[in-house]
Amino acid sequence: MKKLALIIFLPLILIVIVLFYRAQTHFEDKQYKVEQPLALKRLDEDGAVERFARAIQFPTISHEDETLFDDKAFTDFVQHLENSFPLVHQNGTLTKFNKYTLLYKFEGRNSSLKPALFMGHSDVVPVDEETLEDWDNPPFSGAVKDGTIWGRGTLDDKISVLALLESMEYLLSQGLQPERTIYFSFGHDEEIGGEQGAQAVASYFSENNTTFEFILDEGGAVTQDLMAGVTQPLALIGVAEKGFVNLRLTVEDAGGHSSQPPANTAAGIVAQAVVALEENPFPADLSFISMTFDAVGSYTPLKTRLPLSNLWLLSPVVKSSLLATPSSAASIHTTTAVTMLKGSSKSNILPTQAEAVVNFRTLPGDNIKKIEDHAKSVIDNPRVNVESFMGNESSTVSSTNSSSFKLLERTIRQLDDSILVAPYLVQGGTDAKHFDGLSNNIYRFLMIYLDSNSVSRFHGINEQVSVKNYIQAVQFYTAVIEQTASGDL
């Protein structure tokens, strides 16, 4: 009897020992050790805030409806930049793409060094009329009150444009002569896809065979309480971004009166197709979550470390727990979202055509062709026509071992060593997607602090950033640009 108990329990005991052993040893401390904090630059902080706040006042809105485009807002915004940053405009060459996308070049002395590209965008999303009253300060007021700058673009993404120019203006005032060429690219239509802006700039570089040592765009930020088990502020640097594609499912039918319907109407068949897609989601892939946790796992409590250091056994448990919440589910698989449905125009008319639109956000590794094939195979009905429209392939994945990634990591930690740094997968799209292939090192990060409140302010109500945070973003860019321009990465 004793022997039998031993045979049953010994393997279990061994497994538990292995689980705990791995939880204690699997994650190493990979954070950059700060020996010396960054020497902060003596910036003209009041002037910087004033220039930024003024920039918020131009309603440079990207509308889906092109006829609403406000030329004057963009012209005035560009003029404001020219007035505010004289050294940038004297020392750099400015090329405009489709009038309002700005490409600045600061020529380096050493042409053997690959250039670096810093990106941002000047357009913002519209403000819903009905929500205007909910703003504590109007969205285009650029109000500065109690240490906070208010308005559309303070987080997304005039902050990048202004902070980058502020950094360069400062460095030029200190006599900067870059060894490495530095480019700034500021799109004016990121919020509607970036075709006129970033895509035009990327094509220009592609035609000229220019490739980059690294590219830095918006995307990640310093987050608080967004990742389970991580209590310190966590800087997430995007090393890849998801792609997307829409599939339109259509079914044609003879139509007729609803009193004599076939067993399945066109709308019914589309509904079946939609159900088939929802019931056959794309599988979960833990590689990106693992990449993030590898960097910070040693700082998390045992209950977080135990499953994540034992994916050999517990990956089904981890997957199902992450799939249970839409936000974490999105980070581990290609998502399927049925967004539009159409049947006939009247309750007693059989549809001659029924239609559904399904939006997919693809994980790196999945591509548009694969999505189409998957859809056709699970729908498995020749009457359903499947065609894709709009879409962008998911990006390649940049390395965390490059000297440019290390530069970002080091600078963040030197500015605030309470911050942990980790790579991650960006779920939304950025203008950087147009530059895939132009650099092996494309990163997405902006040095702002975000808690769960501020996350909802992106494209939302009461978008704002603290003065302190804005100045820190300028310090961050200044340090990164200075080091990059020196040629010594």
Ligand SMILES: [Zn+2]
């Ligand atoms: Zn943005």
